[in-house]
Amino acid sequence: MNVPHSIAPPSPPRNIPFLTMSRSLEEEGDFPPEKPLTTTPPSLYYLGSQAPSSLPSVPAVLQNLKKREALTVSASRLCIVLVGLPGRGKSFIGRKLANYLNWKGHRCKVFNVGKYRREVAGSATADFFKGSSASGSSVREQVAQAALKDMFEWLEEPVVNMEKEDDYKDVMDSVAIFDATNSTVKRREMILNQCASRRFGVGVVFVESICDQPDLLEENFRQKIKISPDFADMPFEEALIDLKARVKNYESVYETIDDDTCSYIKVYNLSAKIMANQIFGRMSKTIIPCLMAWNIGSRPIWLCRAGETDGGVGGKTGKGTFGSRRTQDANLSDRGKELRDKLATFVHDKARTFHENQSYTPGMGSEKLHDEGEFHGVRLGSGLPVDTRGEKGACKIMCSTMPRAYQTAALDEDWRVEQFSSLNPLDKGDFTGLEMEEIKEVDPEWYAQLRKDPFQTRFPGGESYYDLIQRLESCLIDMEQQVAPVLIVSHVSVLQCLVAYFRGSPVQECTSIAFPMDTLVEMVPVQGGSWKENRYSMLPRSRVNSKEPLPKSPKSPTGSISEEGGEVEEGNTTHPIWGDS
């Protein structure tokens, strides 16, 4: 970074080292005088000087900071404008982003101009998209305007004020994703101007998807034809020709973004290369890690609850309280161990099959590795080869720091198990170890609040589901960036949040997602950026088979879900499941 590092100033230093740029100097008087800095002795060169940076007085820097400030402020209403030729994965990015931001508790919606066009003009052939086609271009202009209008209306809707305003300011950030080719400078300037002229400032970030690998492109085209309504009743070959002609029409007028004064992110070949320009705001910042993590690989992600325990350290606590802190350090019961063994077989099989068939991801700068004709792994970019020779392929295993989770996840000596405390169950704070009924007695007011809003109500001194989402973010990105299968062993509350993400269901309702014990939920990426869910029952549900009877758990939602949670969460209970503690 080209930093105007603090240097020993010739005159006494300014006394307001940290005011934002816009503050006037009159306010300086309140600040305690600072000692003038002395020149850092040479020996400190490698150690790093301890002198604080002074306010940079370089105009170029000032300008940058001003711009930065402006961009940061506007972050509460943001418009992400997708740019790119057809078949470059714009909608993939749009959908993934919308899902992710919604999950994080932002308000996010995709405005797809193609959808508007289809409503006005029906499915259109390549001629419609010719630069010279007058009727085509006027219709296209019209639908773009209509979409923009709707978008602004949506952005400016008064957001329902949350009751606890202080805590949920984040929730009110609105992000609109404008999904169209937006391939000309003129069109993009139009959008910029419109955004600038709104009553509330709307920040604009362009996300351009560029793809120049023929094989990846071909694959994208094929996928697009399969899912796009434009080609629903066209034979495949004909559709391919039509689509290519359409792309050609766009290509003739395509102008890539090269205006360095606006914020943009360019994604080359779906995240092999990323260029970010003037990306400072908090929101914009969230996007980059995602864009870098997402890939179109087909690795499955397995979610599973930690196995059943033997009920705690000899019932030291007196009452056999399921869910008290005492029981949490318990070891796996026989049934839990059985689950682990089943899990190991399952994961081994699946991982091996996966690596044999599908570990190659086109367009990620990756290549298949062969050794004397035999496939043995994948090389990613210029990185290291991932060797998949031998019986087992790679598998990323993540679990919470609870002993039962670790014991369940330790499938194989060769697979490193990574423990993350962010996968630990919801922290119930002061109510740790209490059953819901006891809480109801202790604090009926709070309990009523919880019933009303299970997502945002925070356990005193603990967490709410909303907090949980925030702490899961980094783990989730870690899962997304994997190209090998991933196994997550965690607890109900965490898994509910994760399932809500993979399903793309409203995160506020994640508290009613059923996640039974001894069940493995498999999430497989499908075309277009979403996930398909499969459920596998690892052990027979009936407990008669288990050798030892379970310690009786008091009546609680915990018991109810582990026993009655079905394959699909139809007929959801409306109350939250506080199953794991």
Next chain:
Amino acid sequence: MSSTTIDHKIVLVLVGLPARGKSYIAHKVLSYFRWQGIRADIFNVGKFRRKIMKDEPKQAAEFFASDNAGGANRREELAMAVLDELIAWSCADKQPSVAIFDATNTTNARRRNVVDRLSSAQLSLYPIFVESICDSEEVLEKNLLQKIRNSPDYADMSELDALVDLKARIKNYENVYEPLEDDSLSYIKLINLRAKVICNLVYGALAHQIVNLLMSTHIQPRPIWLTRPGTVVKAVSPASMEDRRGSGLLFKVTDVAPLDEKGRDYAKKLSAFIRARCPSDVKIHCSTLGRSHETVKDFCAEHDAQVSEVVLWSALNNLDTGICHGMTPAQIKESMPEEFQDFMANPFTYRVPNGESYSDLVKRLDPFVLHMERTTEPMLIVSHMSVLQVLMGYFCDKTWNEIAKARFPPGVVVQLTPSHYGWKEEFFRLEDGDTNGLTPLKGGWAGGSEGRKHYEK
């Protein structure tokens, strides 16, 4: 298999003309990964050159001239010697590591040499180039002056002579400078204070962390204040509490207790302290424990207009002590002597059954630290001992051992401001009778702030 995952061993190869902030980047990355408990080190060619050639006369600009064949060979030799040292260091174990190769590396030929040499290493090393580009004259001028004042090369030269010499030296580099353009290499390009960032073929969790870090750091001066919440009412008398205890369960009794008189007093002082130092917006972050929020309530109420944001983060909650929750150290020692002993022996990695270790805490706080780096406004953070220890560990470059053993006393505000290669900490005790509330503490954190100890070799 597990030893060959992609993100295991990273070699960060810095690229850029002198005075482009390469060493700044190097130090940021170094302290970040050290804090995470990942082996990291900087291999600085300039330092090595000065060590090796210390008996020879000082190298003036001619040494760096591109047409000075002897000098060029010598420089290449030195660089490769340092690189060999780096490779040996990286291959010393199979744990993840980040080695930083700090040299100008301005030519394609040099970079190819580096890649070739790395690929012949015993273990697979993953090279990522980080190029820093700056085309603002003014910024450069400042950086040059800074470099002259600090660099041992110019210790006994007048400033003007030094500037002429340094500029000539840079000119020599510029003549042969070839920006990174080879898209088959993994690289991160930072242009003008990271106004523009380009990442090419950067994969893996560790590498993404580097990108996140580099995109988060900026040099806008702003203070960050860290403090513990006010003290709380100790005795919790309500019968309901007794009942709950009777059931044999353990509680975080203090989590819900209100501030006592002293605590409320502290909240007032804190409010005045912040107000006096910063009339602008303050981002306030506190844990979800009642006393933290209560401590900042005063400030919010009095200066509503100034407060732009109060956010409760559960990431700032104190270390989860699992089954020992709510117990005093004495109680733990009595009822679980083994656990207590293990904890004392290795406080950083020992995980209380069912709870967290300090290293878990580091993982938990990682996104928050990046958030702190990213924020441009002044920040106030109200959190608890264990969390503050870990945060201070990052900002003051403490080793893991120091982190767990340091005390962060109540009633003290730590002010952090960005400094040359990291952060500078100042301590203030908010004392009675001093309305300005400013008494800088001597000694600093953990009994004496020696500065960045682990940069010394």
